[in-house]
Amino acid sequence: MTRVITTTKAITMTTVSIALTLALSTSSVYAAQDNAYHHEAEIGFLDSSGESDGLVNANYRYYFEAVEQADKPYALAAFFNQGSTVSARYATTDIEDLYNISGEYVFDSKWFLGAGVSQLDIDDAAFDITTYEISAGYFFSTNSKLTLNYATNSESTSNNDSNQVHEFESYISQDFDVITLTYEHFIPLQSTAGVFISGAVGYQNQQYINNAVLTKIDGATPTVVEDSALNIENDIYTVAVFADWYINNAWSVGATYYRADVNTDFRSSNIDYSDKSSHSDNITETGVNTRYFWHFSDVFSAKFSLEHYFDNGEYYSDSETNIGIAINARF
Numbered sequence: 001m002t003r004v005i006t007t008t009k010a011i012t013m014t015t016v017s018i019a020l021t022l023a024l025s026t027s028s029v030y031a032a033q034d035n036a037y038h039h040e041a042e043i044g045f046l047d048s049s050g051e052s053d054g055l056v057n058a059n060y061r062y063y064f065e066a067v068e069q070a071d072k073p074y075a076l077a078a079f080f081n082q083g084s085t086v087s088a089r090y091a092t093t094d095i096e097d098l099y100n101i102s103g104e105y106v107f108d109s110k111w112f113l114g115a116g117v118s119q120l121d122i123d124d125a126a127f128d129i130t131t132y133e134i135s136a137g138y139f140f141s142t143n144s145k146l147t148l149n150y151a152t153n154s155e156s157t158s159n160n161d162s163n164q165v166h167e168f169e170s171y172i173s174q175d176f177d178v179i180t181l182t183y184e185h186f187i188p189l190q191s192t193a194g195v196f197i198s199g200a201v202g203y204q205n206q207q208y209i210n211n212a213v214l215t216k217i218d219g220a221t222p223t224v225v226e227d228s229a230l231n232i233e234n235d236i237y238t239v240a241v242f243a244d245w246y247i248n249n250a251w252s253v254g255a256t257y258y259r260a261d262v263n264t265d266f267r268s269s270n271i272d273y274s275d276k277s278s279h280s281d282n283i284t285e286t287g288v289n290t291r292y293f294w295h296f297s298d299v300f301s302a303k304f305s306l307e308h309y310f311d312n313g314e315y316y317s318d319s320e321t322n323i324g325i326a327i328n329a330r331f
Contacts, residue, residue, distance in 0.1 A: 033298045034070035037330040038063050040078070044303065044326025053094040057326075061087040069330070073193050073246045074293040074301065076186060082106060082139050097121040102133070110139040114149075126172045127155045143186040151178040162217075166225070170212040178204045180238075193246035204236040224271065231267040236260055250294065256287040256309075284312045293328075301328045 039062055046055040065083030072080055086103040102116030114135040121128045130153065137147035156173035180202035188194040214226040237260070244254035260283045267276045287309040294302040305324040311317060 032295050034295070035298055035330075036066040036068050038066055040067075040328070040330050042303075042326050042328045044324060046322055046324040049321040055091060055093050057089070057091045059087060059089040061085055067330075071249075073196070073249045073252070074295055075252070075291065076196060076246075079145070079184065079186070079196075080142060082110065082142070082145075084112075095123045104135070106139075112137055112139070127157050127174075129153055129155055129174070143188070145184045147180075147182045147184075149178075149180045149182070151180075152176070165216065165218045167215045167217055167222075168212070171209070172211075173209045174207070176204060176206045178202060193249050196244045196246065196252075198240075198242040200238070200240045202236075202238040202240075204234070204238070206232075206234040206236070208232045226270065228270045229268065231265075233265045235263045244289075244291075251290070251292050253290045254288070256285070256289070258285040259283070286310050286312075299329050299331050301330070302326070303328055 039060070041058075041060045043058045044056075046057065048054060061078070063078070063081060063083055063085050065081060067077050067081045067083075069077040078085075084103075084105045087101070089098070089100040091098040098118060098120050100116060100118035102114065104112055104114035106112040112135075114133075114137075116133040117130065118133075119128055119130045131151055132153070133149060133151040135147055135149040137145060139145050154173075154175045156171070158172075159168070159170045161168045180200055182198065182200040184196070184198045186194055186196045208231070210228075210230040212226065212228050213224065216223045216225050238258070240256070240258045242254065242256050244252045246252045262281045262283065263278070264281070265276075265278050267274075269275070287307060289305065289307040291303070291305040294304070296302065303324070303326040305322070307322040307324075308319065309322075310319045
Protein backbone atom coordinates (compact mmCIF):
# COMPACT_ATOMS: atom_id res chain seq x y z
CA MET A 1 0.00 0.00 0.00
CA THR A 2 2.90 2.33 0.77
CA ARG A 3 4.23 1.89 -2.76
CA VAL A 4 0.77 2.67 -4.18
CA ILE A 5 0.53 5.84 -2.11
CA THR A 6 4.05 6.93 -3.07
CA THR A 7 3.35 6.36 -6.75
CA THR A 8 -0.04 8.09 -6.59
CA LYS A 9 1.46 11.00 -4.68
CA ALA A 10 4.13 11.40 -7.34
CA ILE A 11 1.51 11.33 -10.10
CA THR A 12 -0.64 13.84 -8.20
CA MET A 13 2.24 16.22 -7.59
CA THR A 14 3.32 15.89 -11.24
CA THR A 15 -0.21 16.74 -12.34
CA VAL A 16 -0.21 19.75 -10.05
CA SER A 17 3.15 20.93 -11.40
CA ILE A 18 1.96 20.65 -15.00
CA ALA A 19 -1.27 22.49 -14.20
CA LEU A 20 0.55 25.30 -12.38
CA THR A 21 3.02 25.66 -15.25
CA LEU A 22 0.16 25.93 -17.73
CA ALA A 23 -1.59 28.45 -15.51
CA LEU A 24 1.46 30.67 -15.23
CA SER A 25 2.05 30.54 -18.97
CA THR A 26 -1.54 31.42 -19.89
CA SER A 27 -2.70 33.72 -17.09
CA SER A 28 -1.25 36.75 -18.82
CA VAL A 29 -3.15 35.93 -22.02
CA TYR A 30 -6.70 35.73 -20.71
CA ALA A 31 -8.69 35.67 -17.49
CA ALA A 32 -10.45 32.48 -16.46
CA GLN A 33 -14.18 32.45 -17.16
CA ASP A 34 -16.59 31.43 -14.41
CA ASN A 35 -18.61 29.18 -16.70
CA ALA A 36 -21.54 27.07 -15.50
CA TYR A 37 -20.81 23.34 -15.31
CA HIS A 38 -22.48 19.93 -15.02
CA HIS A 39 -19.38 17.81 -14.30
CA GLU A 40 -16.86 18.12 -11.48
CA ALA A 41 -13.82 15.86 -11.06
CA GLU A 42 -11.01 16.17 -8.55
CA ILE A 43 -7.84 14.39 -7.47
CA GLY A 44 -5.90 15.44 -4.40
CA PHE A 45 -3.43 14.49 -1.72
CA LEU A 46 -3.63 15.20 2.03
CA ASP A 47 -0.46 14.99 4.10
CA SER A 48 -0.87 14.64 7.86
CA SER A 49 1.52 15.03 10.78
CA GLY A 50 -0.33 12.14 12.46
CA GLU A 51 0.36 8.43 12.14
CA SER A 52 -0.97 8.11 8.59
CA ASP A 53 1.37 8.38 5.59
CA GLY A 54 -1.22 10.54 3.85
CA LEU A 55 -4.45 10.20 1.92
CA VAL A 56 -5.05 10.21 -1.84
CA ASN A 57 -8.59 11.15 -2.84
CA ALA A 58 -10.38 11.09 -6.22
CA ASN A 59 -14.02 11.95 -6.81
CA TYR A 60 -16.50 12.77 -9.56
CA ARG A 61 -19.92 14.43 -9.37
CA TYR A 62 -22.58 15.06 -12.01
CA TYR A 63 -25.12 17.88 -11.53
CA PHE A 64 -28.41 17.53 -13.39
CA GLU A 65 -28.87 21.29 -13.28
CA ALA A 66 -25.98 23.48 -14.42
CA VAL A 67 -24.01 24.91 -11.48
CA GLU A 68 -23.41 28.67 -11.61
CA GLN A 69 -20.09 29.62 -10.02
CA ALA A 70 -19.86 33.33 -10.85
CA ASP A 71 -20.15 35.91 -8.05
CA LYS A 72 -20.01 33.38 -5.21
CA PRO A 73 -17.32 31.44 -3.29
CA TYR A 74 -16.03 28.74 -5.63
CA ALA A 75 -16.01 26.12 -2.86
CA LEU A 76 -19.74 26.71 -2.19
CA ALA A 77 -21.02 26.71 -5.78
CA ALA A 78 -22.60 23.26 -5.38
CA PHE A 79 -24.26 24.31 -2.09
CA PHE A 80 -26.05 27.18 -3.85
CA ASN A 81 -27.04 24.97 -6.81
CA GLN A 82 -29.73 23.05 -4.87
CA GLY A 83 -30.11 20.48 -7.67
CA SER A 84 -30.02 16.70 -8.03
CA THR A 85 -26.62 14.97 -8.20
CA VAL A 86 -24.88 11.61 -8.47
CA SER A 87 -21.29 11.06 -7.34
CA ALA A 88 -18.51 8.50 -6.91
CA ARG A 89 -15.41 8.59 -4.73
CA TYR A 90 -12.25 6.58 -4.12
CA ALA A 91 -9.77 7.28 -1.32
CA THR A 92 -6.74 5.37 -0.09
CA THR A 93 -4.20 5.50 2.75
CA ASP A 94 -1.36 3.18 3.71
CA ILE A 95 -3.82 0.78 5.39
CA GLU A 96 -7.31 1.54 4.02
CA ASP A 97 -9.24 1.84 0.77
CA LEU A 98 -12.63 3.56 0.56
CA TYR A 99 -15.17 3.23 -2.27
CA ASN A 100 -18.38 5.29 -2.33
CA ILE A 101 -21.31 6.02 -4.62
CA SER A 102 -24.18 8.34 -3.70
CA GLY A 103 -26.96 10.46 -5.10
CA GLU A 104 -29.43 13.15 -4.10
CA TYR A 105 -32.77 14.06 -5.69
CA VAL A 106 -34.22 17.52 -5.15
CA PHE A 107 -37.96 18.03 -5.63
CA ASP A 108 -39.50 21.24 -6.99
CA SER A 109 -40.71 21.97 -3.45
CA LYS A 110 -37.03 22.05 -2.34
CA TRP A 111 -37.38 18.91 -0.23
CA PHE A 112 -34.70 16.35 -1.08
CA LEU A 113 -33.85 12.68 -0.58
CA GLY A 114 -30.42 11.09 -0.76
CA ALA A 115 -28.84 7.64 -0.55
CA GLY A 116 -25.36 6.17 -0.68
CA VAL A 117 -23.25 3.09 -0.10
CA SER A 118 -19.58 2.87 0.80
CA GLN A 119 -17.10 0.07 1.40
CA LEU A 120 -14.02 0.39 3.60
CA ASP A 121 -11.28 -2.22 3.10
CA ILE A 122 -8.79 -2.34 5.98
CA ASP A 123 -5.55 -4.33 5.87
CA ASP A 124 -5.55 -7.36 8.21
CA ALA A 125 -9.14 -6.70 9.34
CA ALA A 126 -11.54 -9.57 9.91
CA PHE A 127 -13.96 -8.17 7.31
CA ASP A 128 -14.60 -5.20 5.05
CA ILE A 129 -17.07 -2.59 6.27
CA THR A 130 -20.04 -1.75 4.04
CA THR A 131 -22.11 1.23 5.14
CA TYR A 132 -25.52 2.26 3.82
CA GLU A 133 -26.83 5.82 4.15
CA ILE A 134 -30.11 7.59 3.57
CA SER A 135 -30.84 11.28 4.05
CA ALA A 136 -33.69 13.73 3.78
CA GLY A 137 -33.89 17.48 4.14
CA TYR A 138 -35.12 20.85 3.03
CA PHE A 139 -33.70 24.03 1.51
CA PHE A 140 -35.24 26.85 3.55
CA SER A 141 -33.76 29.48 1.23
CA THR A 142 -31.02 29.88 -1.35
CA ASN A 143 -28.59 30.18 1.58
CA SER A 144 -29.76 27.50 4.05
CA LYS A 145 -30.11 23.72 4.17
CA LEU A 146 -31.27 21.23 6.82
CA THR A 147 -30.32 17.53 6.51
CA LEU A 148 -31.23 14.45 8.54
CA ASN A 149 -28.90 11.52 7.82
CA TYR A 150 -28.96 7.87 8.91
CA ALA A 151 -26.07 5.45 8.35
CA THR A 152 -25.87 1.79 9.31
CA ASN A 153 -23.45 -1.11 9.12
CA SER A 154 -23.63 -4.76 10.20
CA GLU A 155 -20.75 -7.17 9.58
CA SER A 156 -19.90 -10.59 11.00
CA THR A 157 -17.64 -13.54 10.33
CA SER A 158 -17.22 -17.01 11.80
CA ASN A 159 -14.45 -19.54 11.66
CA ASN A 160 -14.37 -23.28 12.36
CA ASP A 161 -11.11 -25.20 12.32
CA SER A 162 -9.89 -28.52 13.66
CA ASN A 163 -6.93 -30.89 13.73
CA GLN A 164 -6.18 -34.17 15.50
CA VAL A 165 -5.81 -32.42 18.84
CA HIS A 166 -8.13 -29.38 18.91
CA GLU A 167 -11.31 -27.89 17.51
CA PHE A 168 -11.63 -24.10 17.27
CA GLU A 169 -14.73 -21.96 16.74
CA SER A 170 -14.85 -18.16 16.63
CA TYR A 171 -17.40 -15.46 15.90
CA ILE A 172 -16.74 -11.73 15.38
CA SER A 173 -19.35 -9.07 14.64
CA GLN A 174 -19.46 -5.29 14.41
CA ASP A 175 -22.57 -3.14 14.13
CA PHE A 176 -23.17 0.59 14.24
CA ASP A 177 -26.01 3.03 13.64
CA VAL A 178 -25.52 6.78 13.26
CA ILE A 179 -28.13 9.56 13.16
CA THR A 180 -27.00 13.12 12.36
CA LEU A 181 -28.93 16.39 12.02
CA THR A 182 -27.04 19.13 10.16
CA TYR A 183 -27.90 22.76 9.45
CA GLU A 184 -25.89 24.85 6.95
CA HIS A 185 -26.24 28.58 6.36
CA PHE A 186 -24.37 31.21 4.35
CA ILE A 187 -24.39 34.85 5.50
CA PRO A 188 -23.36 37.31 2.75
CA LEU A 189 -21.37 40.39 3.79
CA GLN A 190 -20.80 43.73 2.10
CA SER A 191 -17.03 44.09 2.42
CA THR A 192 -16.18 40.38 2.02
CA ALA A 193 -17.86 37.41 0.36
CA GLY A 194 -19.51 36.13 3.54
CA VAL A 195 -19.51 33.54 6.32
CA PHE A 196 -20.56 29.91 5.98
CA ILE A 197 -21.72 28.27 9.22
CA SER A 198 -22.54 24.59 9.73
CA GLY A 199 -23.76 22.92 12.91
CA ALA A 200 -24.49 19.24 13.57
CA VAL A 201 -25.70 17.03 16.41
CA GLY A 202 -25.57 13.26 16.32
CA TYR A 203 -26.01 9.95 18.09
CA GLN A 204 -24.07 6.76 17.38
CA ASN A 205 -24.42 3.25 18.76
CA GLN A 206 -21.52 0.81 18.26
CA GLN A 207 -21.43 -2.87 19.22
CA TYR A 208 -18.48 -5.24 18.96
CA ILE A 209 -18.59 -8.98 19.79
CA ASN A 210 -15.68 -11.44 19.75
CA ASN A 211 -16.36 -15.00 20.98
CA ALA A 212 -14.03 -18.01 20.74
CA VAL A 213 -14.13 -21.65 21.93
CA LEU A 214 -11.12 -23.99 21.89
CA THR A 215 -11.80 -27.67 22.64
CA LYS A 216 -9.23 -30.42 23.22
CA ILE A 217 -10.44 -33.62 21.52
CA ASP A 218 -7.48 -36.06 21.73
CA GLY A 219 -8.50 -37.45 25.14
CA ALA A 220 -11.26 -39.80 26.14
CA THR A 221 -13.63 -36.87 26.68
CA PRO A 222 -13.53 -33.55 24.81
CA THR A 223 -12.32 -30.76 27.14
CA VAL A 224 -13.02 -27.07 26.69
CA VAL A 225 -9.66 -25.31 27.03
CA GLU A 226 -10.88 -21.80 26.31
CA ASP A 227 -14.36 -20.28 26.14
CA SER A 228 -13.96 -16.51 25.84
CA ALA A 229 -16.58 -13.86 25.17
CA LEU A 230 -16.07 -10.12 24.66
CA ASN A 231 -18.84 -7.57 24.19
CA ILE A 232 -18.22 -3.82 23.90
CA GLU A 233 -21.03 -1.30 23.36
CA ASN A 234 -20.57 2.45 22.91
CA ASP A 235 -23.23 5.15 22.98
CA ILE A 236 -21.76 8.34 21.50
CA TYR A 237 -23.36 11.78 21.50
CA THR A 238 -21.72 14.42 19.29
CA VAL A 239 -21.97 18.12 18.54
CA ALA A 240 -19.96 20.01 15.93
CA VAL A 241 -19.76 23.62 14.72
CA PHE A 242 -17.84 24.82 11.65
CA ALA A 243 -17.40 28.46 10.56
CA ASP A 244 -15.60 29.65 7.43
CA TRP A 245 -15.09 33.31 6.61
CA TYR A 246 -14.74 33.88 2.87
CA ILE A 247 -12.55 36.93 2.47
CA ASN A 248 -13.21 36.70 -1.26
CA ASN A 249 -14.57 34.02 -3.58
CA ALA A 250 -11.27 32.12 -3.53
CA TRP A 251 -9.83 32.45 -0.01
CA SER A 252 -11.30 31.48 3.34
CA VAL A 253 -10.18 31.12 6.95
CA GLY A 254 -12.12 29.02 9.42
CA ALA A 255 -12.49 27.42 12.83
CA THR A 256 -14.01 24.14 14.00
CA TYR A 257 -15.32 22.71 17.26
CA TYR A 258 -16.24 19.07 17.89
CA ARG A 259 -17.22 17.26 21.09
CA ALA A 260 -18.11 13.61 21.66
CA ASP A 261 -19.44 12.13 24.91
CA VAL A 262 -18.79 8.38 24.94
CA ASN A 263 -20.52 5.92 27.29
CA THR A 264 -18.97 2.42 27.16
CA ASP A 265 -20.28 -0.90 28.52
CA PHE A 266 -17.64 -3.63 28.66
CA ARG A 267 -18.31 -7.33 29.31
CA SER A 268 -15.82 -10.17 29.07
CA SER A 269 -15.68 -13.76 30.34
CA ASN A 270 -13.69 -16.97 30.13
CA ILE A 271 -13.89 -20.36 31.77
CA ASP A 272 -12.79 -19.18 35.21
CA TYR A 273 -13.68 -15.47 35.31
CA SER A 274 -16.08 -12.77 34.17
CA ASP A 275 -15.84 -9.01 34.14
CA LYS A 276 -18.37 -6.22 33.62
CA SER A 277 -17.73 -2.50 33.74
CA SER A 278 -18.91 0.85 32.44
CA HIS A 279 -17.18 4.16 31.99
CA SER A 280 -17.66 7.54 30.33
CA ASP A 281 -15.24 9.68 28.38
CA ASN A 282 -15.36 12.91 26.41
CA ILE A 283 -13.32 14.06 23.46
CA THR A 284 -13.03 17.70 22.39
CA GLU A 285 -11.41 18.79 19.14
CA THR A 286 -10.83 22.37 18.06
CA GLY A 287 -9.18 23.51 14.87
CA VAL A 288 -8.25 26.40 12.60
CA ASN A 289 -7.80 26.32 8.83
CA THR A 290 -7.24 28.34 5.71
CA ARG A 291 -8.13 27.33 2.15
CA TYR A 292 -7.54 28.79 -1.30
CA PHE A 293 -9.34 27.93 -4.54
CA TRP A 294 -7.20 29.13 -7.48
CA HIS A 295 -9.44 29.23 -10.58
CA PHE A 296 -6.64 29.67 -13.11
CA SER A 297 -8.39 28.49 -16.31
CA ASP A 298 -11.89 28.02 -17.70
CA VAL A 299 -11.88 24.35 -16.60
CA PHE A 300 -9.07 23.71 -14.13
CA SER A 301 -8.45 25.02 -10.62
CA ALA A 302 -5.88 24.29 -7.92
CA LYS A 303 -7.00 23.90 -4.32
CA PHE A 304 -4.77 24.38 -1.28
CA SER A 305 -5.60 23.84 2.40
CA LEU A 306 -3.79 24.10 5.72
CA GLU A 307 -5.48 22.79 8.88
CA HIS A 308 -4.36 22.38 12.49
CA TYR A 309 -6.36 20.45 15.09
CA PHE A 310 -6.09 20.13 18.86
CA ASP A 311 -7.47 16.97 20.51
CA ASN A 312 -8.31 17.31 24.20
CA GLY A 313 -9.78 14.15 25.69
CA GLU A 314 -10.19 13.10 29.29
CA TYR A 315 -7.41 10.51 28.85
CA TYR A 316 -5.67 11.74 25.69
CA SER A 317 -4.41 15.02 24.19
CA ASP A 318 -2.59 15.68 20.93
CA SER A 319 -2.43 18.00 17.93
CA GLU A 320 -2.21 17.42 14.20
CA THR A 321 -1.47 19.46 11.08
CA ASN A 322 -2.86 18.60 7.64
CA ILE A 323 -1.72 20.05 4.31
CA GLY A 324 -3.85 19.39 1.23
CA ILE A 325 -3.43 20.07 -2.47
CA ALA A 326 -5.76 19.10 -5.32
CA ILE A 327 -6.56 19.69 -8.96
CA ASN A 328 -10.23 20.36 -9.70
CA ALA A 329 -11.93 20.27 -13.11
CA ARG A 330 -15.36 21.77 -13.81
CA PHE A 331 -16.96 21.54 -17.24
